[in-house]
Amino acid sequence: MKTIRGKLTVYFIVFIILFQVTAISIFVSSNQLTNTYHDSFEQFLLLNSVAQKSEELYLRTKTVVTNADKENQASYFKAKKLLQKDKDRLTHLYADTPKIEIKNYMNLLETFIYESELTVGFTLQDDIEQYTTHLEETRITASYIQAAALEIIDVELTDYQAFYQNLQVRNNHFFVFIAFLFITTMMLAIFFALWFSRGITRPVQQLSHAAKQVAAGKLRGEPVHIHTNDELKLLGDTFNHMRANIDELVTEIKDQSELDRLIKEMELKHLQNQINPHFLFNTLNTISKMAFLEDARSTSNLIDAVAALLRHSLGQIDKSVPLADEVAVVEDYFHIQKVRFSERVEFVLEMDEACMDIELPKLTLQPLVENAFIHGIEEKEDGGRISLHIYQSPSTVYVEIKDDGKGMPPERVQQILSLSEQELPTDEHAGHSTGLGLSNVIRRLQLFFQRTDVVKIESVMGEGTTIRLLLPKQKGEK
Structure with a gap:
């Protein structure tokens, strides 16, 4: 140099x-x-x-x-x-x-x-x-x-x-x-x-202009391009690297702040919905034991499923869990809905056991399955079908939740993917056992994996909806 x-x-x-x-x-x-x-x-x-x-x-x-x-x-x-x-x-x-x-x-x-x-x-x-x-x-x-x-x-x-x-x-x-x-x-x-002074003053002016932009809060401006092969080029490259690092740090802080807000919102909804969890768990366990003693095995299994689902949803929400735990909760939810609706609802579960160790945010799959049930097939008189399919590629684990319900219009899909929760209807969470909607789950997945392309939604009016999660095996992988 x-x-x-x-x-x-x-x-x-x-x-x-x-x-x-x-x-x-x-x-x-x-x-x-x-x-x-x-x-x-x-x-x-x-x-x-x-x-x-x-x-x-x-x-x-x-x-x-x-x-x-x-x-x-x-x-x-x-x-x-x-x-x-x-x-x-x-x-x-x-x-x-x-x-x-x-x-x-x-x-x-x-x-x-x-x-x-x-x-x-x-x-x-x-x-x-x-x-x-x-x-x-x-x-x-x-x-x-x-x-x-x-x-x-x-x-x-x-x-x-x-x-x-x-x-x-x-x-x-x-x-x-x-x-x-x-x-x-x-x-x-x-x-x-003039030539030599321009070679010094021009890069200094570029750095000064870029520094003013950073001071004004514009962290994503055009990078400083210095073509000289001296200390000024090193200074410009260092400045670009520093600005990129600051931008990443600010973005990370914003994401963390939003994640904390979502968690606090979830905790608040949980607090609003819960009635002394320990008392409720103890009561459900007592009812389950009584049903078992009275030889009411179906009732006992139903109560155990409700207790497991409630215990999972009222745990520490800010923790990540293996995919196997989320699948177990979905299976409990499937059991409860099968008891409720009998033959009207068909649940299909297909999964690759080798994918079960991947970590993801708690309360991810059950809210999506519940959303498919409530907004997709619950209102259909002849019932419907919900399937959960889990498979993998060398770098990604795919989770597909598919229903044959009424579907959604394209603008609704775009509204959900845009994460504009302020524009969502007030009854988005209505009927959910956890109080969590699609937008909350999608945003938490994006913040957890540090990428935006973690969810794809395909929907056709009158034919059904498919929600596909793309979970990278390496967290933060672009």
């Missing part, structure tokens, strides 16, 4: 390299101009120095002719050495030049030095005729050297004029380059500054 510090470091390094390259380019260009100017100026100085040393050597030659003592000879040889040294430098400096003026000038220097050597040599031999002749040649050659130096300087100045004009052009180009570099650098700096 890239960091903001790393990005800043890269940007600064790029700008530093850019400025260094520019500075080096400017330095190299300026150095080339300076070297060219230095070479031209050095040529002028060397030509002037050669002319002066030629004049000096001629004077030292005349001094030796006049007075050939050792001191004057030493001065001569020193002046000749200095001139020879400048001549060698001049030869090296103009080694690649094809100019005829330079070649003639070099020949004049060689001739001048040679004539001065002959003059000094014949002076030391005291040959007056020879040294007089060569001294005159030396003087004439020295004058030629002065004239040739002026000619070469004039030629060099002519070339230098063109060089100077070129220097002015290059100087103008250099100024344009500096201006272009300054403008380009400023534009790049502004571009990178």
